[in-house]
Each structure stands twice: as C-alpha cells, then as structure tokens.
Amino acid sequence: MELYMSLAIGVLFTVGVYLILSKSLLRIILGTSFITHGVHLLLLTMSRLKTGAAPLLGEQAESYVDPLPQALILTSIVISFGVTSFFIVLAYKAYQKLGTDDMEQLRGEQNE
Amino acid sequence: MVILHLAIILPFIFALLAPLLNRLLPRVHTGWLMLPVPVVLFAYMLSLIPVIREQGDLEGTIPWIPSLGVDFHVYADGLSLLFALLITGIGSLVLLYSIFYLDKNKEKLVHFYVYLMLFMGAMFGLVMSDNLMVLYSFWELTSISSFLLIAFWHKREKSRYGALKSMVITVFGGLAMFAGFLLLYVMTGTFSIREIMGDASAIANHALFIPAMLLILLGAFTKSAQFPFHIWLPDAMEAPTPVSAYLHSATMVKAGIYLVARMSPIFAGEALWLWLVSGLGLLTLVYGSYRALKQVDLKSMLAFSTISQLGLIMSLFGLGSAAALYTGTAQAEFYSKATMAAVFHLLNHAIFKGALFMVVGIVDHETGTRDIRKLGGLMSVMPITFTIAMIGSFSMAGIPPFNGFLSKEMFFTAMLNIRTMELFGMEAWGTLFPVIAWVASIFTFVYSMLLVFRTFGGKAQFDKLEKKPHEAPLGMLISPVVLATLVIVFGLFPNLASYSLIEPAMAAVHPGLLSPGEQFMVSISLWHGLTIELFMTIGVATVGILLFLMHKRTAVLNQPLFAKAILNRSYDGGMRMMERLSGAITRVYMTGSIRHYLIYIFVFLILAIGMTLFSEDALKVDTTGFADMTFYEAAILIALVLSSVSVLFVTSRLTAIILTGAVGYLVALFFVIFRAPDLALTQLSVETVSVALFLLCFYHLPKLKKELVSLRFKLGNFIIALGVGTIMTLVALSASGTRPFQSISHYFLENSYKLAGGKNVVNVILVDFRGFDTMFEIVVLGIASFGIYSMIRLKLKEDGAEGG
Numbered sequence: 062m063e064l065y066m067s068l069a070i071g072v073l074f075t076v077g078v079y080l081i082l083s084k085s086l087l088r089i090i091l092g093t094s095f096i097t098h099g100v101h102l103l104l105l106t107m108s109r110l111k112t113g114a115a116p117l118l119g120e121q122a123e124s125y126v127d128p129l130p131q132a133l134i135l136t137s138i139v140i141s142f143g144v145t146s147f148f149i150v151l152a153y154k155a156y157q158k159l160g161t162d163d164m165e166q167l168r169g170e171q172n173e
Numbered sequence: 174m175v176i177l178h179l180a181i182i183l184p185f186i187f188a189l190l191a192p193l194l195n196r197l198l199p200r201v202h203t204g205w206l207m208l209p210v211p212v213v214l215f216a217y218m219l220s221l222i223p224v225i226r227e228q229g230d231l232e233g234t235i236p237w238i239p240s241l242g243v244d245f246h247v248y249a250d251g252l253s254l255l256f257a258l259l260i261t262g263i264g265s266l267v268l269l270y271s272i273f274y275l276d277k278n279k280e281k282l283v284h285f286y287v288y289l290m291l292f293m294g295a296m297f298g299l300v301m302s303d304n305l306m307v308l309y310s311f312w313e314l315t316s317i318s319s320f321l322l323i324a325f326w327h328k329r330e331k332s333r334y335g336a337l338k339s340m341v342i343t344v345f346g347g348l349a350m351f352a353g354f355l356l357l358y359v360m361t362g363t364f365s366i367r368e369i370m371g372d373a374s375a376i377a378n379h380a381l382f383i384p385a386m387l388l389i390l391l392g393a394f395t396k397s398a399q400f401p402f403h404i405w406l407p408d409a410m411e412a413p414t415p416v417s418a419y420l421h422s423a424t425m426v427k428a429g430i431y432l433v434a435r436m437s438p439i440f441a442g443e444a445l446w447l448w449l450v451s452g453l454g455l456l457t458l459v460y461g462s463y464r465a466l467k468q469v470d471l472k473s474m475l476a477f478s479t480i481s482q483l484g485l486i487m488s489l490f491g492l493g494s495a496a497a498l499y500t501g502t503a504q505a506e507f508y509s510k511a512t513m514a515a516v517f518h519l520l521n522h523a524i525f526k527g528a529l530f531m532v533v534g535i536v537d538h539e540t541g542t543r544d545i546r547k548l549g550g551l552m553s554v555m556p557i558t559f560t561i562a563m564i565g566s567f568s569m570a571g572i573p574p575f576n577g578f579l580s581k582e583m584f585f586t587a588m589l590n591i592r593t594m595e596l597f598g599m600e601a602w603g604t605l606f607p608v609i610a611w612v613a614s615i616f617t618f619v620y621s622m623l624l625v626f627r628t629f630g631g632k633a634q635f636d637k638l639e640k641k642p643h644e645a646p647l648g649m650l651i652s653p654v655v656l657a658t659l660v661i662v663f664g665l666f667p668n669l670a671s672y673s674l675i676e677p678a679m680a681a682v683h684p685g686l687l688s689p690g691e692q693f694m695v696s697i698s699l700w701h702g703l704t705i706e707l708f709m710t711i712g713v714a715t716v717g718i719l720l721f722l723m724h725k726r727t728a729v730l731n732q733p734l735f736a737k738a739i740l741n742r743s744y745d746g747g748m749r750m751m752e753r754l755s756g757a758i759t760r761v762y763m764t765g766s767i768r769h770y771l772i773y774i775f776v777f778l779i780l781a782i783g784m785t786l787f788s789e790d791a792l793k794v795d796t797t798g799f800a801d802m803t804f805y806e807a808a809i810l811i812a813l814v815l816s817s818v819s820v821l822f823v824t825s826r827l828t829a830i831i832l833t834g835a836v837g838y839l840v841a842l843f844f845v846i847f848r849a850p851d852l853a854l855t856q857l858s859v860e861t862v863s864v865a866l867f868l869l870c871f872y873h874l875p876k877l878k879k880e881l882v883s884l885r886f887k888l889g890n891f892i893i894a895l896g897v898g899t900i901m902t903l904v905a906l907s908a909s910g911t912r913p914f915q916s917i918s919h920y921f922l923e924n925s926y927k928l929a930g931g932k933n934v935v936n937v938i939l940v941d942f943r944g945f946d947t948m949f950e951i952v953v954l955g956i957a958s959f960g961i962y963s964m965i966r967l968k969l970k971e972d973g974a975e976g977g
Contacts, residue, residue, distance in 0.1 A: 062800040067905035069810055073836075075898030076817045078775060082768055082890040087826060087871055091833050094863070095817065098840045099901065101856075105847055107909055108916070111800040115848035118925060118932035126848045127918045128925075128934040134852055135939060136950050142859045143957035146866055150961045153870040168765040 066106040073099035086152045086162040090145065097141045101134050177233055177247045180217055181301060184210055184294030188287045195283045203282040204272035207290060211268060214297070215261035218254060222673050225254055232303065241306075242364050248303035251677025255516065256300035256424075256431055258674070259523045263423045264293050266652035270531055271415035273648040274538065285325060285413070292318035296424050300431055305354040305364040312350070312396075315425050316343045322420060323412040335408035338744070342395050342405045350392025350432070356385035357439075366435065370684065373439045386440050389432065390449060397429025399487060400457040403480045404740050410472040414534030417472060422479050422526035427519065430483065433490050434515070434682050441494030451591075454488025455609050457481065462616035466623070471533045471543040474624060475526070478569065481617065482522045485584060485610075489515035492591050492606075496683055507590060509683055514583035516678045520670060521568065521576040521663065528656035529565040529624070532558055535645040535653070536628060540638045545623070550633025555644050557654070559629040564657040568664070570621035570717070571614060571710060576663035578710070584610065585706040611709055618717030626721075772893060779896040786903060794906045806846055813839040826871055834864040851935050 073095050080092025113124030116131065156162050187210050194206045225231065230250040237245045249257070268289070275282060295314035302308040317340075324336035354364070360376040361369045369376075376382055393399075398406040409421050420426070433450060440446040461481025468474040493512030499505040535558050536551065537543045552559045564575060571581030588610045592603040635641065663670055762773070786792050802810075816835045823829050837860035844853035921934055921942060931937040939947050 062802045062806065063909045064794075064796060064799060064906065065802055065807075065810055067902045067909070069813055070905055071898040071902030072814050072817055073898075074901040075894045076820060077894075078897045079821060079890050079894035082771060082775075082893065084768070087829070090867075091820065091829060094833055095820075095836065098836060101852075102840060102843065103901070103905055105844075105849070105852075106905060108918075109798070109800070109909070110847050113848070115850055116922065116934035117850075118922075118934065125922055125934070127916055128921050128938055129916070129918045131849045131852055131935045132938040132943060132946075134849075135855055135935065136946050138852070138855050138859055139950050140953050142863065143954045145863060147957045147960050149866050149870050150964050153873065154964050154967070156873070164767055167767075 062110050063106055066102060066110065070099050070103050070106065073102070084164050086156070086164060086167075089164065090148050090152060093141075093148070094145060097137075097145075101137060104130050104134050104137070175233065176217070177231060177249060177301065178235055178245065180214055181247065181294060181298045183214065184290045184297065188290035188294065191287045191290065192283050202272050202277050203286045204268055204275070207286045208265065208268050208272070210290065211261045211264035211293060215258065215265055218257045218261055221249060221254060222677075225249060225251060226673070226677055237307070242358075243306045244304055245307055246303040246365060247301045248367065249301060250681040251674070251679070252431070252434055252516075252681035253300045255520065255674050255678045256427070257297060259427075259520070260293065260296050260300070260424050263419060263523060263527050263656075266527065266655055267415045267419040267423075270418070270534070270649060270652040271413070273646055274415055274534055275413065285322075288318050288321040288325070289416075289419075292322065292420065292425070296428070299428060303366050305357065305366065305369075308366075309347070309351050309354060312392075312428065313344070313347050315428060316340065316347055316396075319343070319409075319420050319425055322416045323409045325413055325416065326411070329411065331408075332411040335405070335411040339405035339409045341748075342402055346392040346395025346402065349388045349395075353385045353388030353390075353392065356381045356388065360385070370438045377443070383443075383445065386443065386446060387449075389436055389440075390446075393429035393432040393436075394453065395429070396432070397426050397483050397487065398457075398480050399429070399453050399484060400460050400480075401740050403457065403461065404744055406480055407473050407476040410470075410476050414472070414530060414537065417475075418527050418530030418534070421476065422530055423523040426479060426483055427486075427523070430486050430490065430515075430519065433487060434512075437490065437494050437682050438497070438684050441497035447491055447494050449491070450494070451488040451491025451606070454484045454486070454491055455606065455613075457484025458488060459609055459613040459616070460484075462613045462620065465620040466616055468620075469545045471536065471545060471548075471624065471628065472530075474545070474620060475529055475533060478617070478620060479522075479526060481613065482518070482526070482569075485613075486515050486519050486522065488610075489518065489584060489587055490682075492587050493682065495591065495594055505683075508594070509679065510583065510590060511587035512679055512682050513675060514580060514587050516675050516682070517576075517583060517667070517670070518580035520674065521580045521660075524656050524659050524663070525565040525568040525575075525577060528561055528653045528660065529569070531649075531653040531656070532562045532565065535649055538649070539640065539643060539645055541640045542638060545627045547634065547637045548628045549631040550629070550635075552629040554633075555629070557650055558645060559625075561650075561653045561657045562629060563625050564660050565653075566621040566625045568660045570618040571713065574664045575660050576667065577660075579664065579667050581614065582704075582706045582710060585709050586704075589705060607709075611713065614709075614713045615716050615720065618713050619720045622717065622721045772889075775893050775897050779893070779900050782900050782904065783896075786900075786907065792903060792907050799909075809839055809842050809846070813843075827868075830864060830867045830871065833867075834860055837863070849935075851933070 077092045077095030077099060080088045080095060083089065083092075108127040108130040111126070113126050114120040114122030116125045116128035152162065155167070159167065161167065187207055191203060191207065195203050198206065221231065230248060232246065232248040234247070235245040237243050271285070271289075275285060292315060295311045295318055299308060299311035299315060302311060320336050320340040323339055324332045326332045357369055357376075358364055360379050360381055361372045363369060363372075395402040406421060406426065410417055412421070458481045461477045461479075461484055465474050465477035465481060468477060489511045491511075493509055493515060496505045496507075496509040496512065499508070533543060535555070536548065539555065540548065540551070542548065568575035568577035571577045585607065588607040591606050594603060762769075813836060816832050816839065820829055820832045820836075823832065837856065841853045841856035841860065844850075844856055921938055925934045925937045926932055929937045929941040931941070
C-alpha cells in the first residue's frame, strides 16, 4: 500500500507543481491545494499505514496506528486552510483592482 | 605611556570640537582654532628626539579587545618619529596655508577642518601603532578622510570621480593588506609588529609567508601610488591644494612606504621582496617621471612627479633590504646606504613637494588657472613665489646646493652599489638599475625645469588669465617660505637631520644590524669628492638642459606615447564592464515573472535532492512490512489519480474547482481507511468550506480560458512538475523503507489516559502534550481571518491611494 501511496503522492505533487507554473492565478491556488494534499498523505504514509486500530483507547485494541502524525496533519490542515482562504480573497481583490488574473501581466513595473 | 596616546587622540577630539568651536567663535577662521593641535604635537615630537636617541624607544599600551589580542599599543622609534614630525610639521604649515587659501565666507570650513583633523589623527596613529589591527583601523581611516577631502567640492563631477577612484583603489589595497596581516597572525599568533619581527626567522619558510608578503605589498603599493595603481593620484588633484600638498605629497602617499619600511625587518632577505619593491619602485620612477613631462596642468605634473619620487624611495627601501643578508659585516653597512638614501629622500621630498604644491596653489589662486600653456612670465610679478618654486624644483631636479642633490647622489650610490651584489640574479641584472635611475633622473630634471620656466619664465601672456596676477598675500607665503628655507638648510647642513632623524630611523628599519648600544653613523657632506655619482649628476644636468632646450623640437618627448592613458581607460572600462555585466546578469535571471523564480526553486530542489539521493546511495526500497492493498483502497487511489490528472485538462473554472474538491474528499476517504477519524472529519469540513470560498470568489473572475501558450511552455512546466513528483515519490519510498529508530508514539498511547485523562490520543496530543502547536495554529487562523476581513473592508480608490 505504501508503494502505491507514494506513487499517488508523486502524482499529486506533479499536478500541483504543473498548476503552480501556469499563468492563471486560479490554477496557481488550486495547485497549492494539490501540494497540500500530497504533503498530508506523505506525512501519513511515512508513519506506516494500517498498523492497528484508530488511536482511540476505548477500542481496546492490540495495537494502534501512530497518533503523532495525525496530530501534525490536523494542525497542518487548519493552517493551510487559513492560508488558502487568505490567498483566495487576496487573488479576488487583486483581480478587482488590477483587472487581470494573468501572472505574466502581474509582473510589476520594470526598473522599479 | 599616556602622553603618546593622548597625542594620537588629540586631533580626533578637535575634530569633534570643531563644529562647536566654530559656533562659539563665528568670526574666527576655523583654521586658527585648529592650528594649535599640530603645533603642539610637533613640539612634543621634537622633544622626543633626544629621548629616543638616548634612552631608546617609547611604548605604551591601552587594552582594547584583549581577548582577541588587539590592544591600542603605541610604539615610537626613529621611523615613527620621522613620520610623526613630517605629519605634524607639514600639517602645521598646511593648516596655516589653508587659512589664507580657503575663503571664510565661501567655503564650508568646518567640514574641511573636521576631515583634516580626522586625517591627521589617523595618520599619526598609523605611524605610531604597534598592533596590526590598530594600524589597519587607522589605515582605513586615512582612506576615508582622504576620500572626504578629495571630494570637498562635492558639487563638481570630477571631484566625486577622483574621490571614488582613490577610495576604490586604496580600499582594495587596504583589504588585501588586512588579509596579509591576518596571515601574519596565523603564522605567529600575535598582532604586535615587534613580536612578529622577533619571529621573523622562524616564519620565513612558512607556506603563508609569501602570500602574506604579497598581500601586504599590495596594500603598500596601492596606497603609495605605485605602478599600476598610481592612477588614482592624478585624479585626486581635484582636491583643494592644501589637501594635495598635505595628503598627496607629504603624508598619506607615504603610508605605503612607511609600511614597507616597517615590515622590512620581517620580509627583508627574501629575494621576491627585494625584486618586487625595488623593481616596481624603479618602474614607477621612470614611468611617473616620463608622464610628468606630458602634463600641461601644474598639479597633474606634480602628481606624476610625486608618483615617480615615491617610486624612487620605494626602490631604495627595496635595495636596502639587501643589507639583511649580511648581518653585522661591512657589506651590510654598504647596502644599508640605500636605506639611508631612502630615509633622507623621504624627508627631502616631503619638504620640497609640499612647497611646490603650495606654490602651485598660489599661482592658481592669483591667476585663476593652472594650465601651463596659459601661464608664463610670472617671474617679475611674483618674485617670492618664483624663488620658492625655483628652490623646490631645483631640489627636485637634484641640483646643488639643495637637499635634493644630496639625496640624488645617495640614490645613485645605492644603485651603483647593488651591482656588486652576487645574489638573486643581481650580477646579471644589477647594471640595469643605475641606467634606469639615470634616465629617470633626466626626465625629472626636464619636468622640473619645465615647471619653473614655463610658469615663471618666458613671455608674459596676462591677457589669457582670468585675473590680473600679483604677489600672494604674506600669510599664504609663510609656509612655502619655511619649507624652502628647510630645503636650503638641509642642503647645506645635512648632518642636522642625519644625527637626529636619519640614524634612529635607519636603526628602526635595520634592527638586526647593530649590536645593542651601537648607532648608525651617518655623515652626509655636500662635497664628497670626484665620484661616479657626481659625474652621473653632471650628465643628468647636461642631457637635461639639452632636452629642455629642444623640448619643443624633440620628437621623442612630444610623441603621444602613453598619452592615451591606457591604465585609466582600462580602469574606467573595467568599472563600466563590471557594472554592465552585473546588470546584464541580473536582468537575465531577475525577469519579474513568478514562473521563472518558481522554476529556479523547483529545479534546485530536484537537483539538490536527486543528487543527494544518488550520491549518498539513499535510494533503498524495502517493501517488507508494507500494508496490503484492498479493492476499495485501489478504487479510491485510482479515483484520486484520475481526478487529479484531469484537472490539468479541463478548461472550465467550475470543473477545475469541483475536481479539486473531489480530490480533497478522496483524501478524506483515505483518512477514514487509514484509521484517522479526526482527520477525516476536519478534512471534510475544511474541503467543503474551501470549495465554497473558491466558488464565491471565482464567480467574479473571468472564465478560465484555455491558456494560449506555446508547447514549449507546457512541456517545460510538465518536465519540471514530473521531476518534482518523481523526486517526492523516491523520497517517500526510501524514507518509508527504513526506520532508524522507534517512534515515540508508544509514550502517547500509554500515557494518554493515565496522565491526561483522555482516550482520544490525537486530541490529547493536540491540546495537552503538544498544546503549544494548537495555540499558535489558532493564532494563524485568527490572523488569516483578520487579514481577510481587512482586505474585504479595504476600499481601493481609483487613483491607487488606499483607504477604508
């Protein structure tokens, strides 16, 4: 399973980076979400998958999966959500003000 | 030794006080308020002459950074004393001269005197310092204050150019010298010059010895305007004339010579030292004297003359170092005559060149031009100035009975002596030395004559001048008269200087030559018999007079050979090229396109991680212990990959957002499968809100059109994206294959209920074991929401001004 997950993470990263390198602002923000998903799955995969029950002690299981990466991912989800929502609004305001979402046109002045 | 320290600090104190004193006594020319400083210092230095001669050197120390071995250690011996007397003596005269030269109402006097006092203190400290780091500090301070003084009339383009050029070149050399000092420290473990001298024989074979020597010489050559670093000096002539007289003839340009003389006990005896110092000195001597012939501006002529005379002194110090090879024998004394000549000429040059600069300043002041082609016939109008100019120039040319004659004779003696040396290939090349010296002396003779007779002799052409020339005011004449008197006094009674100044200075340059208590016996007489040197001088005068008379006709001298100023052009061209090159490089990679920067970052990431993976042989995939894949998992995996990949091909904005949402929900499903209920919950809700936000905002954006880009654009992006994806897969595989140590999670699992009283381990970690993370994650969310709120409230006005 880890092998296939690693491949899927690679796909997520490829798609994310490809989107980030494009011209449209919307694609770039979507690209960051893909990379975020890739990172979260990577964190989870690195701690080995399915080694036991969910980390709820009420389960009375023999073994549990590693709870620490889950805590880290949870923090990360929230932070990336905050950042993404900020970016979305920023992109929206930038479009309103500048009238374009083409990154090549958002280069700023020459010789500033 | 508190007094010596105080003496060094005194000019700095006055530099600080100058603005205040000027404010308190606004009617007095600031120069009068500053004049006591060098006079008092000069008197103090004079009082030290017998002390040092009779009781030995003075020293004293004030700790500065003791843990690094940097102490404000002052040391006064014969050499320091000679320089200190020059600095303070000529400093007094220059100050006096500047009082009459600079107009009280037109010039910013406070600036001038603050810079000048800074320079004086720095120069004084430089020659008194024993600690290399302190010496370097003062060295750079002279560069900086010289920079400020050259650009004193900062509204002129040429002043700024000259100041910048001198700054770049001298600071370049200063930095090299600093590196050389550090190498000396590495070899000996001390910054004290005297202690390093003690170790000199021990480090002579050290691998860093030659590099240290070359770096220190680079500093000395740039400061003392040796070929090919002399180019800053003629441009520094844009400075006010008192500055040129003081800094660029008598003191600062001799700092490099001081350094060579001071370091001589360490490096002398090395063939490279002898050849570099004397060879480059001679080259500078010939080149400078030849170029001086070509100048039409009096100050430029004096600048090149200074360059050539500095070369002369430098070459003499180089030859004098030969004495170190023959300790304690008659031969040593034979070769040390070069050092004697160097020290004597150092003194003479400072005196007559100071006078000449002041004369040129007077001519400039009274006629409004320094152009030799416009001047002439001033002899009858300015008789005193003419007399001083004649004395100075004849001394420079080496005509008896002036002091220049004596030092020139001694210079020839040293050059002739070196032929007899049988080391370092001197037997083959030694004969060249007197020949070059002789030719250079002829050039010197000719330009000295030009200087006097073009300016003061010939036909008067007063109609070309801006002002009607007349004799300078008395105050302006005092200083050059004093200097001219000294020229004659040292010419007629040279032993006045030899006993008090030259012998102690020689003892400082050749510390190993004398047994304790012994002293150099220097006796210079005006008439020393019919020697080869005398005939050489007669030859110089004869050929010189012939050349001077034929100056207009001789093709050799009028030929614009070198007139193209190759060195200046290459300096300017080099500067321009560096600017252009760095500009071009920056323009190539700083494109302003965010895509390009991201490409640099991703390419670097791929290369760095990829190369590390292969070079460290880290790419190991160990599939044992990997979990199995069930049908459901495979289905979700395929759905995830498919929906991700299809985002790349959709053209509708809505589809792209929904597909991204789908990927998010699939990730949530994975969280379910991989036993992470909290993650699944959070991911589901966050994804929902995100998608809503996307839709909300991008409803207003233009339709996601198919990007009209070239195939190359897409292909490049794709290759980089694929590279990043591959690298991440490889990292994931090789990381999950190995597990160097046990996870700490068993602690959380064991103690979650026992210590924290919670059964949901993930939540316990978040709020209990690692509660800090959560706190700041809340802060992040708070900041994001505040940011979003203020962005939405922010009203953007049409003119770009912001308000809310």
